[in-house]
Amino acid sequence: MFFHDLKYFILSQLKTKNLIFWLLLFPIALGCFFRIAFGEIYGNLTQTGPIPVAVVEEKDNPVFRSVLESMKGLEEQFLDPVDLDEATALERLKNNTVEGILYVNDKLRLTVAEDGLEETMLKKFVETYTLRETILTDAALTHPEKMEAAAAALSKDCHSVASVSVTTGNTNNFTQYFYNLIAMTALYGSLLGMQICFNNQANLSALGARKSCSPISKAVSLAADLTGAVLLQFLCMAVCVTFLVFVLKIDLGNRLPLVYLAACLGGMTGVSIGFFVGSIGTAGQRVRTGICNAVVLLFCFFSGLMVGNMKALVARFVPWLNEINPAAVISDSIYCLNLYSDYRRFGEKLAAMLLISLLFCILGIIMTRRKQYADI
Amino acid sequence: MQIFKAFFKVLKKSIPSSLIYIIIFLSISLVFAFSGQEDKTVFEQTELIFCIFDQDDSAESRSLVSYIGKQHELVDLEQDEDILLDALYYERVNCILLIKSGYAKQLAAGNTENLFERYTMHAGYADILTEQLLDQYVASVSAYLAEGCLLPEAVQKAETALSVQADVTYADFEADTEYPTVLFFFFQYLPYILISVLFNTLCPVLLTMNRNDIRFRTDCSGIRPASYLLWNSAGSVLFIIGIWLLFMGVGMILYGGLYVGKAWIAALNSFVFTLVSASWAILFSCFSPGENTINLITQVIGLGMSFFCGIFVEQSLLGSGVLAVARFLPAYWYVRINNMLSGNEPFRSENVLVFLLIETAFAVVAGMLALLIGKFRYRRLSAE
Numbered sequence: 001m002f003f004h005d006l007k008y009f010i011l012s013q014l015k016t017k018n019l020i021f022w023l024l025l026f027p028i029a030l031g032c033f034f035r036i037a038f039g040e041i042y043g044n045l046t047q048t049g050p051i052p053v054a055v056v057e058e059k060d061n062p063v064f065r066s067v068l069e070s071m072k073g074l075e076e077q078f079l080d081p082v083d084l085d086e087a088t089a090l091e092r093l094k095n096n097t098v099e100g101i102l103y104v105n106d107k108l109r110l111t112v113a114e115d116g117l118e119e120t121m122l123k124k125f126v127e128t129y130t131l132r133e134t135i136l137t138d139a140a141l142t143h144p145e146k147m148e149a150a151a152a153a154l155s156k157d158c159h160s161v162a163s164v165s166v167t168t169g170n171t172n173n174f175t176q177y178f179y180n181l182i183a184m185t186a187l188y189g190s191l192l193g194m195q196i197c198f199n200n201q202a203n204l205s206a207l208g209a210r211k212s213c214s215p216i217s218k219a220v221s222l223a224a225d226l227t228g229a230v231l232l233q234f235l236c237m238a239v240c241v242t243f244l245v246f247v248l249k250i251d252l253g254n255r256l257p258l259v260y261l262a263a264c265l266g267g268m269t270g271v272s273i274g275f276f277v278g279s280i281g282t283a284g285q286r287v288r289t290g291i292c293n294a295v296v297l298l299f300c301f302f303s304g305l306m307v308g309n310m311k312a313l314v315a316r317f318v319p320w321l322n323e324i325n326p327a328a329v330i331s332d333s334i335y336c337l338n339l340y341s342d343y344r345r346f347g348e349k350l351a352a353m354l355l356i357s358l359l360f361c362i363l364g365i366i367m368t369r370r371k372q373y374a375d376i
Numbered sequence: 377m378q379i380f381k382a383f384f385k386v387l388k389k390s391i392p393s394s395l396i397y398i399i400i401f402l403s404i405s406l407v408f409a410f411s412g413q414e415d416k417t418v419f420e421q422t423e424l425i426f427c428i429f430d431q432d433d434s435a436e437s438r439s440l441v442s443y444i445g446k447q448h449e450l451v452d453l454e455q456d457e458d459i460l461l462d463a464l465y466y467e468r469v470n471c472i473l474l475i476k477s478g479y480a481k482q483l484a485a486g487n488t489e490n491l492f493e494r495y496t497m498h499a500g501y502a503d504i505l506t507e508q509l510l511d512q513y514v515a516s517v518s519a520y521l522a523e524g525c526l527l528p529e530a531v532q533k534a535e536t537a538l539s540v541q542a543d544v545t546y547a548d549f550e551a552d553t554e555y556p557t558v559l560f561f562f563f564q565y566l567p568y569i570l571i572s573v574l575f576n577t578l579c580p581v582l583l584t585m586n587r588n589d590i591r592f593r594t595d596c597s598g599i600r601p602a603s604y605l606l607w608n609s610a611g612s613v614l615f616i617i618g619i620w621l622l623f624m625g626v627g628m629i630l631y632g633g634l635y636v637g638k639a640w641i642a643a644l645n646s647f648v649f650t651l652v653s654a655s656w657a658i659l660f661s662c663f664s665p666g667e668n669t670i671n672l673i674t675q676v677i678g679l680g681m682s683f684f685c686g687i688f689v690e691q692s693l694l695g696s697g698v699l700a701v702a703r704f705l706p707a708y709w710y711v712r713i714n715n716m717l718s719g720n721e722p723f724r725s726e727n728v729l730v731f732l733l734i735e736t737a738f739a740v741v742a743g744m745l746a747l748l749i750g751k752f753r754y755r756r757l758s759a760e
Contacts, residue, residue: 042498135519150519154516
C-alpha cells in the first residue's frame with residue numbers, strides 16, 4: 001500500500017501545474033534574470049582604471065606639469081588628465097565624463113560634483129602633492145643639508161603593505177543571490193509539504209475526504225506522501241542546481257556533490273515546514289498557501305534574496321536569527337562550501353537543516369495524529 | 377452600458393491581487409520620500425571601514441591606528457578566520473590590517489617594506505586608497521627621519537604635515553528642482569508595478585468577458601458585437617487611465633505639488649509605458665491563459681524587463697550584450713528617457729521624442745495584434 005500511495009502521490013504532483021511553476025520554472029526564470037543583471041556587475045565594480053580629471057591651468061606651474069608628465073609613463077596610471085578651459089571642464093563635470101577639476105595655481109584646488117571613492121582619491125592626490133611641498137619646505141628651513149635625503153625618502157616606493165588572500169573560493173559577493181535562490185527553491189518545497197495535508201485532510205480536498213473514509217492506515221499514507229514529496233523536491237533541487245551550474249555557469253565552488261547534498265537537505269527542510277503549516281488548524285487551502293508563501297518570502301528576505309547585504313545586517317544586529325532562519329541556513333551552507341577550506345561550518349549547517357526538518361516533521365505528525373473526519 | 381457595468385463588476389474581484397503591489401510600492405515610495413535627503417554643500421571624503429590588529433603595540437603603531445581612525449571608521453572584530461572572512465565577503469569591513477610586530481623598529485631603521493599585512497577580498501579603488509594611505513604615512517615619517525628627527529618626533533611631524541586638508545569645493549550646479557532624486561526613483565521602478573498591476577488585473581477580467589459561453593450568450597442578446605467591443609474597450613481604457621492617474625497623484629505628493637518642466641516629460645513617458653503594458657496584457661489575454669500562466673507570464677515579463685532593461689540595476693552596470701538585447705524591449709527606452717531626465721546621460725529633446733515614439737510603436741503593434749487575434753477567434757467561434 002505504501003508504494004501504491006507513493007506512486008500516485010508523485011504522479012499527481014507531477015501533473016500539478018502550480019507546483020511545476022513555483023518549483024521548477026520560477027527558479028529557472030529568476031536564475032536567468034539574476035545572471036543577466038549581476039553577471040558583469042562584480043567585474044565592473046572591482047575594475048579600476050585611471051580616473052578622468054580635467055586640468056584647468058590658471059597659472060603656469062611647471063612643477064605640477066612635470067608631475068603629470070611623470071605619471072603618464074607609469075604602468076598603472078592613476079590619473080587620466082585632460083587640459084580644458086573652465087567652462088568646458090564644468091560642462092564635462094556636469095555630464096559625469098570627468099570626476100573632478102584640478103585648478104592649477106600657486107596651490108592646487110579641486111572641484112567635484114559629488115562624494116565618492118574616485119573623488120576621495122583625487123583629494124588624496126592633491127594632498128600628496130601639497131605634502132611633498134610642506135615636508136621639503138620644512139627640510140629647507142630646518143636642515144637644508146638633508147633636503148635631498150628627505151626628497152629621496154618621499155620619492156621612494158615604500159611597498160609597506162603586503163596583500164594576503166583570505167580564500168581561494170569565489171569571492172564574487174553577487175553569487176549570494178544564487179545561494180539564496182537555491183534556498184528559496186528549497187523552501188518552496190513547503191508547497192509540496194502542504195499538499196500532503198491537503199491530500200489527507202477531509203475538509204481540504206475531495207481526495208482527503210475519500211482517503212479519510214478509506215481503510216488505509218493514516219500513518220502509511222502520511223509516510224508515503226512525505227517520502228514522495230521529499231523525492232520530488234530532491235528532483236527539483238537537482239534541476240535547479242544543475243541549471244545554475246551547467247547552463248548559467250554560476251561558480252558554486254569545486255565541491256559540487258556537496259552543493260547537491262546541501263540543496264537536497266534544504267529541500268527536505270522546505271517540505272517539512274510545509275507539512276507543519278498545512279497541519280495547523282482547519283483553514284482552507286488558499287489561506288494556508290498564502291501563509292506559507294509569506295513565511296517563505298520573509299525567510300528569504302532576511303537571508304538576502306531581495307537585499308544582498310541583509311544577512312550581514314542580521315548578523316550584526318540579531319545574530320541568532322541567521323542560525324534559525326531556514327533560508328539563511330541553506331544559503332550559508334553553500335556559501336561555506338564555496339569560501340571555506342574546511343567542513344566544520346558546513347557540517348553545522350547540515351546538522352541545523354536536519355534538526356529543523358525533524359522538528360517540523362514531528363510537530364506536523366503531532367498536529368495530524370488522531371485527527372478524524374468527525375474532528376474537523 | 378450593461379457590458380460596461382459587468383466589466384467593472386468583474387474587475388472588482390481582480391483588484392485585490394494587484395493591491396498588494398500598489399500598497400507595497402506606494403509605502404516604499406513614501407518612506408523614501410520622507411526619509412529626507414539633504415542637499416550637500418560640503419565635500420565629505422569616503423570613509424573606509426578598517427579592522428586593525430596591532431601586533432607591535434608600540435607608541436608609534438598606536439599613533440598610526442589613531443591617525444587612520446581620524447579619517448576612516450574603525451571596527452573591532454574577533455580574530456577568528458570565519459568572522460573575518462564573513463566581514464570581508466559582506467563588506468562589513470573594507471580592509472583588515474595587521475601591523476606586524478617590529479613595525480616601530482623597522483621604521484626607525486629606515487626599512488619601509490612589508491610593515492603591514494592587508495587581508496582583502498574585493499579589489500577596487502578602496503584597495504588602492506588603503507595602499508596610498510599607508511605608503512604616504514610611511515614615506516612622510518621616513519622623510520622626517522632622513523631630516524634627522526628621532527622616530528617619535530618624525531611621527532608627530534608627519535602626522536601634522538598629513539593633517540593638511542586639500543581645498544575641495546562642490547561645483548556650483550543648480551539643484552535640479554524640476555526632477556529631484558525622489559521622483560527619479562519613483563519613475564524608475566514604476567514600469568515593474570505597472571506591468572504587475574495591469575497584467576494581474578486586466579488579463580483575468582478580459583478572460584472572463586471573452587469567455588466562450590459569455591460571448592455566445594451576449595451574441596444571442598440584442599447587443600451588437602461592435603458595441604460589446606466598444607464598451608469593453610471603454611472599461612479597459614477607463615481602468616488604465618485610472619491606474620495611471622493614481623500613480624501620478626502619488627508622484628505629485630512626493631514632488632510636493634504640480635509637476636513642472638522635466639517632470640511632465642517623465643509623466644508622459646510613464647503614460648506611454650502604461651499603454652505599452654496594457655496593450656501587452658490585452659494581447660496576452662487573447663491566448664486564453666490559465667490563472668497560473670498569467671502569474672508566470674507576469675513574473676517573467678515584469679522581472680525580466682526590470683533586470684534586462686536597467687530598472688533594478690543601472691544600465692551602466694549591465695553588460696553590452698544584455699543592453700543590445702534590451703533594445704528590443706520597451707522598458708529599455710523608458711529607462712533611457714528617465715536617465716536623461718535625471719542627468720545620468722546627456723539630455724537631448726530629439727532623442728526623448730524618438731524614444732517615446734519607439735515605446736508607442738511597441739504599444740501600437742501589440743494593440744493591432746490583439747485586435748487581429750480577437751477578430752480571428754471571434755470569426756472562428758461564430759463559424760462553429
